[in-house]
Amino acid sequence: MAQKAIREYDGKALFAKHWEDYFSGFHYAFKSVLVTSGEELLKKAEEHGFEWLKQEPLVAKPDMLFGKRGKNDLVLFKKEKPGDVTLEDAAKWIDEKRSHPVTLLSGQSGMLTHFIVEPFTPHTQDQEYYISATVVDEDDVLYMSAEGGMEVEENWDKVVEVRIPIDMDDTSIEKEIRANVPADIPEKDRERFASFAVAFYKFYRDLNFAYLEINPFVMLDNNEIAILDLVARLDDTAGFMMKDKWGNIEFPTAFGMEELSPEEKAIAEADAKTGASLKLTILNPMGRVWTMVAGGGASVVYADTIADFAEANGGSIADLANYGEYSGGPTTGETKFYAETIFDLMTRHKDPKGRNKILIIGGAIANFTDVAKTFTGIIQAFENYAEKLKEHGTKIYVRRGGPNYEKGLKDIKEAADRLGLDIEVYGPETHVTDIVRMALEEKK
Numbered sequence: 001m002a003q004k005a006i007r008e009y010d011g012k013a014l015f016a017k018h019w020e021d022y023f024s025g026f027h028y029a030f031k032s033v034l035v036t037s038g039e040e041l042l043k044k045a046e047e048h049g050f051e052w053l054k055q056e057p058l059v060a061k062p063d064m065l066f067g068k069r070g071k072n073d074l075v076l077f078k079k080e081k082p083g084d085v086t087l088e089d090a091a092k093w094i095d096e097k098r099s100h101p102v103t104l105l106s107g108q109s110g111m112l113t114h115f116i117v118e119p120f121t122p123h124t125q126d127q128e129y130y131i132s133a134t135v136v137d138e139d140d141v142l143y144m145s146a147e148g149g150m151e152v153e154e155n156w157d158k159v160v161e162v163r164i165p166i167d168m169d170d171t172s173i174e175k176e177i178r179a180n181v182p183a184d185i186p187e188k189d190r191e192r193f194a195s196f197a198v199a200f201y202k203f204y205r206d207l208n209f210a211y212l213e214i215n216p217f218v219m220l221d222n223n224e225i226a227i228l229d230l231v232a233r234l235d236d237t238a239g240f241m242m243k244d245k246w247g248n249i250e251f252p253t254a255f256g257m258e259e260l261s262p263e264e265k266a267i268a269e270a271d272a273k274t275g276a277s278l279k280l281t282i283l284n285p286m287g288r289v290w291t292m293v294a295g296g297g298a299s300v301v302y303a304d305t306i307a308d309f310a311e312a313n314g315g316s317i318a319d320l321a322n323y324g325e326y327s328g329g330p331t332t333g334e335t336k337f338y339a340e341t342i343f344d345l346m347t348r349h350k351d352p353k354g355r356n357k358i359l360i361i362g363g364a365i366a367n368f369t370d371v372a373k374t375f376t377g378i379i380q381a382f383e384n385y386a387e388k389l390k391e392h393g394t395k396i397y398v399r400r401g402g403p404n405y406e407k408g409l410k411d412i413k414e415a416a417d418r419l420g421l422d423i424e425v426y427g428p429e430t431h432v433t434d435i436v437r438m439a440l441e442e443k444k
Contacts, residue, residue: 003210003233004251005065009034009116011232014207018245022203026196027224031056032118034063037098038091041117045087053087056119060090062097063116064255067231070150072104074112077120090117110255121218121226125149128216128228129185130159131197133204135211140164142177142201144193146184148216158184164201174198192219207245208238237277237328263341267324270337276330278338280322282345287321288355289440290346292339292378294363294400298432299325302362305433309440321346329369335377343385347392356393358439361412365428366402375400375408379415386419396421397435401428 009032015023016030031052035041045053060076061069069075076093077085094115103109130148133140142162147155162180164173178194185193196219204212211233218226234242236251251268253260260268267280277296289306293299303323310319322345326338346357361378382389389396398412409425416423426435 004236005231005233005254006249007034007063007065007114007116007252008230008232009063010249011212011230012227014232014246014249015203015227015230017247018203018207022199022206023196023225025223026192026199027222028227029224032116035094035115035117036113038093038095041091041094041115042087052119053117058085058087058090058117059120060085060093060115060117062112062255063114064112065252066104066106066108066255068105068150072102074102085120104255108255112255114252121220121228123218123220123226127218129189129193129219130213130215131200131217132211132213132215132231133201133209136163138166140166140201140205142197144180144182144197146182146186152215158182170202173201177201189219192223196225208235208242209233210235236271237275239272240275263345267338267341270334274330274334276326276328276334278324278326278330278334280324280338280341282322284318284321285345286349286352288319288351288353289358289360290321290342291323292342292359292361293325294366294369294374295327296325298362298364299323301433302360302436305436306360306440309436313440326374327363327369330374330377332373332377332380335374336380337377339378339381340384343381343389346394347385347388350392356395357389359389359394359396360435360439361396361398361400362432362435363400363402364432366400366405369402370404371400371402371408372404372411373408375412379412382412382415382419382421386421389421394422395439396423397426397439398423399426399430399432399435 012030012032016028019028033041033044033050033053035044044050062074074097076090097112101109102112128148130145130152132143142164143159145152145155145159147158160180160182162177164176177198181190181194181197209232211231213231214227214229216228218228220226234246234249239246261282264280264282267278271278289310291302293302303320306320307317310316322342326335346359351357396416398409400408405427409427413423413425424438
C-alpha cells in the first residue's frame with residue numbers, strides 16, 4: 001500500500017462531503033478555511049458563507065503534515081481566556097508565524113506556509129475522545145480511547161485495539177467494535193460512541209484511507225460531533241478509482257522537505273494515473289548507486305543493504321542516489337518511462353571520485369506482475385540510453401523472480417549483451433540482496 005498524507009483541512013472536507021452517507025443521525029458543522037496569509041484570511045471573511053470568521057471566536061494552527069502542534073506552541077487560542085481569539089488576532093498570528101523559519105521539537109525546520117482556521121469549540125478535557133484506524137500486516141486495526149488530546153500517547157495503555165480481518169463481514173465488524181468500546185467511556189456517551197466508531201471504520205475503509213485519526217473529537221448536545229484535530233493518509237494506489245469520492249485532493253510535500261524535482265513530479269503524475277505504483281525520491285543526484293526496485297518492501301530492504309555495504313567498503317550512504325519502486329503490474333510503457341527517468345538522471349553527472357556507476361534492478365518474487373512485460377519496458381529504455389550508460393561505465397545487476405521471470409531474465413541479458421552493456425542476471429535462487437554484495441563488496 002502506498003500512503004500519501006493529506007492536509008487536515010482536506011480530511012475534514014472529505015468527512016463533510018460524505019457525512020450523510022456514513023454518519024446519518026450525527027451532525028457535523030464543517031466550518032474551516034485554509035489560508036496562506038493573514039491578508040487572505042481577512043479577505044475570506046468578506047465572502048458569502050464565511051461570515052462566521054467575524055462572528056465567532058477562532059482557533060488557528062499550521063496545516064502542514066506534522067503533529068504535536070500544541071506541544072510545539074503552534075496553536076492559537078488564549079489559554080487564560082479560551083474562545084477570545086478574533087479574526088484580527090488570527091490574521092496577525094498567521095503573518096508572524098509565516099515570517100520566519102520554525103524548528104519543531106522533532107528537529108524538522110522550515111517555513112510555515114499553510115494555516116487552518118476554525119471556530120473555537122468550548123468543551124472540557126474529559127469530553128475529548130480518540131479514534132483512529134490503520135493497516136497492520138494484512139488486517140485493519142481500529143483504536144479507541146476515552147482519553148484523547150495531546151497526552152494520548154502517554155496514556156496508550158488505555159487505548160483499545162480492535163483487529164478487523166479483511167474478509168470480516170459488516171455484521172461481524174459492527175459486533176466486534178461494539179463489544180470493545182472502552183470501558184471508561186461515560187454511560188451517557190457509550191451508545192453514541194459505538195455508533196460513531198462503526199461509521200468511522202466504514203468511512204475509513206470505503207474511502208481507501210491508509211491511516212485516519214481524529215484526536216480529539218467531542219460529542220456535543222443534539223448528536224453534534226466536533227472534529228478538533230485530524231491526521232489522514234490515503235492509499236494513493238486507489239486514486240484512479242476514487243476520483244469522484246476524493247475530488248481534486250492535494251498531496252502536499254511534508255514540512256521541512258524541499259519541493260519535488262521535475263522528475264519526481266513526473267513520476268508522481270504518472271503514478272496518479274495508473275493502478276500500479278510508481279515512486280521516486282532523489283536522494284543524491286551525484287550518487288554512484290542507482291536502483292530500480294520492484295515492490296515497496298523490497299525498496300526498503302535494498303536501500304538499507306546498499307547503505308550498509310557502501311559504508312563497510314570505503315563508501316558512504318551518500319553513494320545511494322535514489323529511492324523508490326515500480327510495482328503492482330505496471331505496463332510496458334509505464335516501466336519504460338520509469339526506467340528512462342532513472343537512466344537520464346544517473347547519466348547526467350560523472351562520479352566525483354571517478355568510479356563507475358552501478359545500476360541495481362532488484363525485487364522480491366512478484367505475485368502477479370509479469371516480469372517479462374516489465375523487463376520489455378526496461379529493454380526499450382536500454383535501447384535509448386545504452387551509449388550514455390556505457391560512457392559512465394555502468395555495471396548492471398539484476399535479480400528477479402515471479403510470473404514469466406525466466407523469459408524476462410533471458411530477454412534482458414540478451415538485449416544488454418547485444419547493446420554492449422555490462423550486466424549480471426540472477427533469478428530467485430539468489431538471495432534478494434546478494435546482488436548488492438556483488439556490486440559493492442570490496443574484492444579480496
